[in-house]
Amino acid sequence: MSRLIYLNDDYLPLEQAHVSVLDRGFLFGDGVYEVIPAYGGMPFRLKEHLQRLENSLSAIRMEPPLDRHQWLAIFTRLLDQLGDADQQLYLQVTRGAYDKRLHAMPEQVTPTVLVMSNPLSQRDPELVQRGLSVITLEDIRWQRCDIKAITLLANILSQQQAREQGAEEAILVRDGLATEGTASNLFMVKEGLIITPPKSNHLLPGITRDLVLELAMEAGLPCAEATIRVEELEQADEIWITSSTKEVMPVTRLDDRPVANGRPGPMWEKMDALYAACKKRLRQRNQASEQCYE
Ligand code: PDD
Numbered sequence: 001m002s003r004l005i006y007l008n009d010d011y012l013p014l015e016q017a018h019v020s021v022l023d024r025g026f027l028f029g030d031g032v033y034e035v036i037p038a039y040g041g042m043p044f045r046l047k048e049h050l051q052r053l054e055n056s057l058s059a060i061r062m063e064p065p066l067d068r069h070q071w072l073a074i075f076t077r078l079l080d081q082l083g084d085a086d087q088q089l090y091l092q093v094t095r096g097a098y099d100k101r102l103h104a105m106p107e108q109v110t111p112t113v114l115v116m117s118n119p120l121s122q123r124d125p126e127l128v129q130r131g132l133s134v135i136t137l138e139d140i141r142w143q144r145c146d147i148k149a150i151t152l153l154a155n156i157l158s159q160q161q162a163r164e165q166g167a168e169e170a171i172l173v174r175d176g177l178a179t180e181g182t183a184s185n186l187f188m189v190k191e192g193l194i195i196t197p198p199k200s201n202h203l204l205p206g207i208t209r210d211l212v213l214e215l216a217m218e219a220g221l222p223c224a225e226a227t228i229r230v231e232e233l234e235q236a237d238e239i240w241i242t243s244s245t246k247e248v249m250p251v252t253r254l255d256d257r258p259v260a261n262g263r264p265g266p267m268w269e270k271m272d273a274l275y276a277a278c279k280k281r282l283r284q285r286n287q288a289s290e291q292c293y294e
Helices: 024-028 046-059 068-080 125-128 153-164 207-217 231-234 266-287
Strands: 004-007 011-014 031-039 086-095 112-119 132-138 169-174 179-181 185-190 193-196 221-225 238-243 247-253
Touching: 004 179, 004 238, 024 086, 031 046, 031 068, 046 068, 046 086, 046 207, 068 086, 068 169, 086 153, 125 207, 125 247, 132 153, 132 193, 132 238, 153 169, 153 185, 179 231, 185 207, 185 266, 193 207, 207 266, 238 266
Parallel strands: 132 169, 132 247, 193 221
Antiparallel strands: 004 011, 004 112, 031 086, 086 112, 169 179, 179 185, 185 193, 185 238, 238 247
């Protein structure tokens, strides 16, 4: 029996899950999403992901279709299928199917809600050791990058350009400022200071980004939210990118030139260890079977 996914109040095998061709997600990209990692069967930073989902929904003028307890019940049921394995929950809410293709938001429409869980692919240890290669690209996205919208064409085009140039990610640049990656947030280290761009409409408020800042502060590592000019990035001692699926990845090549000595740096090593410890605490808490929203 294949794994079940959640679609509009139902639990179904993937092959039996269907959405109308009139769905506004399909026709317009009119919807939002979340990717939530789960370790040892426990969603990681659940409260923060659900808060961002509510923010994204409110920004596109939608009410949350489910409350936090209902979300958790769905996640638990889906995660249980793979037990303690590390997983990633994918959650998508679109404005739903309406009987006409109409740009304006219809008044009476039922949202489409999809949740699925898949094994979380482990980071490639070789890549972690070598570090990522990134290129910088002009940010061709819109002015509301703070919304986790399913409309990702600009991200896809930029990611593809990076791949075609032999890199793993593109760092997007707007008005001379490096903001984030196509699917990740950006950090740099300069003279012992960890720096990430401040939140704005030009970047996604990453859950991993916030956690990294939190962990740095707890550990007494100096950190700051400040804009990063491309020229500053070129002079960085270390560059990292972060996301729920990549965690904290070192970047060792920028536009085909080595970052500092071209190897993952000591601050990254510290942060990677802090992040791993945080995941471990969540797993242990699950074993003590305590409900957790970390
Ligand atoms: N993307 N910026 C962008 C544009 C992203 O798409 C993502 C994550 C991030 C990092 O956010 P977080 O730390 O909350 O995962 C930043 C997800 C993983 C994706 O689209 O698959």
